[in-house]
Amino acid sequence: MNLKNLVKSLRLAPEVQTDLEKLIQLPEIERVIDAARDRELEQRRKLVAELKGMPKKFAKAIADAGEAAAAANARIDVLRKQLREAEVAAIPLMQQAYGISLKAEGAQSKLEDELRASCDPRIVEFKRLCSFIAMAALERTEYWEEKGDGWHGSYSRTLRTNIDEINAARAALATARNECDALMLQALRHEEMTTALQALAVKITPALATLSLKPPVVEADDIKAPLGLRTVAADNGKVFVATAPY
Numbered sequence: 488m489n490l491k492n493l494v495k496s497l498r499l500a501p502e503v504q505t506d507l508e509k510l511i512q513l514p515e516i517e518r519v520i521d522a523a524r525d526r527e528l529e530q531r532r533k534l535v536a537e538l539k540g541m542p543k544k545f546a547k548a549i550a551d552a553g554e555a556a557a558a559a560n561a562r563i564d565v566l567r568k569q570l571r572e573a574e575v576a577a578i579p580l581m582q583q584a585y586g587i588s589l590k591a592e593g594a595q596s597k598l599e600d601e602l603r604a605s606c607d608p609r610i611v612e613f614k615r616l617c618s619f620i621a622m623a624a625l626e627r628t629e630y631w632e633e634k635g636d637g638w639h640g641s642y643s644r645t646l647r648t649n650i651d652e653i654n655a656a657r658a659a660l661a662t663a664r665n666e667c668d669a670l671m672l673q674a675l676r677h678e679e680m681t682t683a684l685q686a687l688a689v690k691i692t693p694a695l696a697t698l699s700l701k702p703p704v705v706e707a708d709d710i711k712a713p714l715g716l717r718t719v720a721a722d723n724g725k726v727f728v729a730t731a732p733y
Contacts, residue, residue, distance in 0.1 A: 599672060606671040607680045612710040613687070614667035616703040619716060620695065621660040624653050627698040652697040659694035663687055663702075681707055 510516060628649065635643045666687055675683065688702040695702055701713035 603671045607675075607677070609680065609684060609705070609710045610667050610670050613684055613703050613705070614664050616710065616712055616716070617660045617663050617667070617691075619712070620700055620702070621657045623716060624656045624660070624695075624698055624700060627700070628653060649698070652694075656691075656694045656698055656700065659691040663691050678707075681705065684710070 511520075630646060630648050633645045633647055635645070670680070670683060684705045688705050691702050704711040704713060
């Protein structure tokens, strides 16, 4: 839009518009306007030239990046192929490893079975008695009420139980049974096994004492039940533990 059209679009009073039209026709004003137009045109020429040179300016960078991307994609294709080949090659190896693992487990299990079958029979008896004593521990469950002073002459009542002691005793017996399993896989002299079983009995004694129970009695050639503990074979192969004091 030139200045004349701009002045007309302002919708000024006729006399004001006439004065403005005369003003913009002055040579000094025209020179200023022409100079501004020349500067704007020069700036546009620079932008056009830069636009035309843009492809050439970035051509090398684009080409280099394209080559690098192509090389990377080619490398990816090679790696994918190698990965597929490695996966295929790994299948029989994994199958072989699994078969060896099964074979090793079977061989180990066979050796363990042989060691258990020929172990000192006192270990088996000690473990068996630990199971009976653990059952007897459950029969020692007790509940009682504790009274205490309350507010304004009243008293409080608290229900107590010895379940913590029972759990501790049964946990100690479970640990002892696990240690018996480990002893079955050892190669110890008779006297060494006697010492090991005696130490195991001593180890579980404190936990059993809280329930007035005792561990199996370890002798040089035998394992005996603690005094008062007896087992009775009943129908269907079930085992009952006597409730007499131990």
